Amino acid sequence: MKAVIPAAGLGTRFLPVTKAQPKEMLPVYDKPTIQYVVEEAVASGINDILIVTGKGKRSIEDHFDKSFELEYFLKRNGKNEFLREVEAISELADIYYVRQKEQKGLGDAIYCAKKHVDGEDAFAVLLGDTITTSKVPCIRQLIDIYKEYGASAIAVEEVPREKVERYGVIKPKPLKKNLYIAEDLVEKPPVEEAPSNLAIIGRYVLESEIFDHIRDTPPGVGGEIQLTDAMRSLNRLYGYLFKGKTYDIGNKVDWLKTSIEFALKDENIRGELMDYIKRLLKEEWNDNK
Ligand code: UTP
Numbered sequence: 001m002k003a004v005i006p007a008a009g010l011g012t013r014f015l016p017v018t019k020a021q022p023k024e025m026l027p028v029y030d031k032p033t034i035q036y037v038v039e040e041a042v043a044s045g046i047n048d049i050l051i052v053t054g055k056g057k058r059s060i061e062d063h064f065d066k067s068f069e070l071e072y073f074l075k076r077n078g079k080n081e082f083l084r085e086v087e088a089i090s091e092l093a094d095i096y097y098v099r100q101k102e103q104k105g106l107g108d109a110i111y112c113a114k115k116h117v118d119g120e121d122a123f124a125v126l127l128g129d130t131i132t133t134s135k136v137p138c139i140r141q142l143i144d145i146y147k148e149y150g151a152s153a154i155a156v157e158e159v160p161r162e163k164v165e166r167y168g169v170i171k172p173k174p175l176k177k178n179l180y181i182a183e184d185l186v187e188k189p190p191v192e193e194a195p196s197n198l199a200i201i202g203r204y205v206l207e208s209e210i211f212d213h214i215r216d217t218p219p220g221v222g223g224e225i226q227l228t229d230a231m232r233s234l235n236r237l238y239g240y241l242f243k244g245k246t247y248d249i250g251n252k253v254d255w256l257k258t259s260i261e262f263a264l265k266d267e268n269i270r271g272e273l274m275d276y277i278k279r280l281l282k283e284e285w286n287d288n289k
Contacts, residue, residue, distance in 0.1 A: 001143060001205070002117050003041040006109035007034060007128030008054035008100035013251045022057045024128040026249060029262040033249045034060060035089065036131045042093050044140035046124060050096045050116045052109045061097055066090040105224025107214045114211045122146055125227075127202030131258065134244025138203045145179070145240050146205040152234050154182070155203040155242035164191055167199035168228035170239045178241040185237075187221045187228040198239060200228065201246045210234065 011018035017026070024034040034051075041049055053060055067086060074083040098112045110125060117123040124139050132138040138155055145153040156170055168187045172180035172195075184195060204227075213233040220226040231237055247258040260277075264270055 001046055001122065001124055002048040002050065002120055003046045003124040003126060003139070004050045004052065004110060004113040004117065005034065005037055005041070005126050005128045006052045006100075006106055007057060007060060008052050008103060008109050008112075009106075009129070009250075010103050011129075011250065014255075020056060022053075022060055023250060024057075025059050025063065026255060028131065028247070028249060028255070028259050029266070032063060033131060034128045035063070037126050037128055038064070038092055038095070040132060040137045040139055041124065041126055044124070044137045044143060046139070047093050048096075049093050050098060050113050051128070052100050052112050053097055054100045054103060064090060064092065064095050105219070105222070105226055107217055107225035107227040107230050110206075110227055111211060111214045111225075117208060120208055122152070122205055122207045125204040125206060129248065129250040130202035131247040131249060132201070132203065132242070132244050133247075134242070136243075138201075138242050138244055138246075139205070141242060141244075142203055142205045142240060145238055149238055151236040151238060152204070152206045152210070152231070153238040153240055154205075154231070155201050156180075156198040156239045157201050157242060157246055158197055159199040161194070161197050162191060164189060164194040164197055164199060167201075168226075169194050169196060170198050170200065171195035172198050172239055175238070178243070180239040180241075182231075182237040182239040185228050185232050187226045198241070200239075201242065202248075203242070206231075207234065 007024040011023035014023045025032045038049060051060060070086060071083060096116060100109050100112045126139055142153045142155055159167060165188050168185055169189055170182040171184035173183050174180055186195060210230060213230040217225055217230040220229045249255045249258060263273055
């Protein structure tokens with residue numbers, strides 16, 4: 001199965017950081033966000049990845065490209081560990097690029113992949129600004145659902161009721177443990193109109209008929225062509241309560257939390273970082289006394 005990673009958005013929630021650099025390249029501890037996303041696809045058995053980019057996103061291509069100068073330098077200076085790491089990035093997968101000319105929304109970004117996935121029954125979509133962690137990679141879990149049930153599948157997670165208006169939300173009909181038929185979907189519903197608190201997290205396996213539905217979808221919330229609206233026209237759609245954790249890097253506070261959480265996983269700096277956080281908290285506590 002091929003994967004599509006939309007990464008062409010303007011990242012307005014993260015301005016001014018994203019004025020001249022892609023939010024998908026923001027580091028989460030020691031790797032850019034989009035590298036985690038590509039690694040999830042690769043760990044799921046996907047080797048053909050199309051990244052949808054746009055103006056100002058060249059650093060994404062550079063990151064996954066071979067860097068002869070850097071590799072030569074590292075080799076000459078005996079920095080073999082870094083050399084292996086840098087080489088591995090450009091060998092992760094076959095990565096292709098297409099540019100979304102205007103930022104008309106996620107649905108439109110996916111439509112840019114039509115030619116690349118032509119002839120495939122289905123393809124995977126992983127948002128370039130969302131990281132997931134789990135034993136079995138999230139997109140692998142969805143591919144398995146698609147293979148078993150033969151229809152499009154999206155990952156959902158329970159979010160606090162008051163936060164549903166930030167997400168696309170499904171109207172779930174329970175099928176079995178953790179699996180629902182999505183009878184309907186709404187993008188960013190007001191709390192009182194939300195059909196559930198099961199939010200779409202940014203991982204999808206979509207049948208190729210989605211392209212016809214996107215083409216027929218008028219602009220929705222925010223004047224954007226919404227993938228959620230196009231998915232309403234799919235014959236059948238499964239919502240899968242994904243086993244794992246989701247990190248949305250597209251807003252400042254969640255990016256910060258994720259960076260700290262990922263950094264704390266590194267034994268080499270964990271102790272020092274913990275001491276620092278404790279000291280900060282103590283200072284804060286004393287200042288507020
Ligand atoms: P978001 O809605 O989170 O991204 O889309 P955004 O529009 O860049 O963010 P804000 O709201 O302005 O802060 C989720 C993913 O879809 C991509 C984004 O790059 C992100 O990875 N996207 C979004 C596109 O590729 N094209 C679009 O037109 C919109």
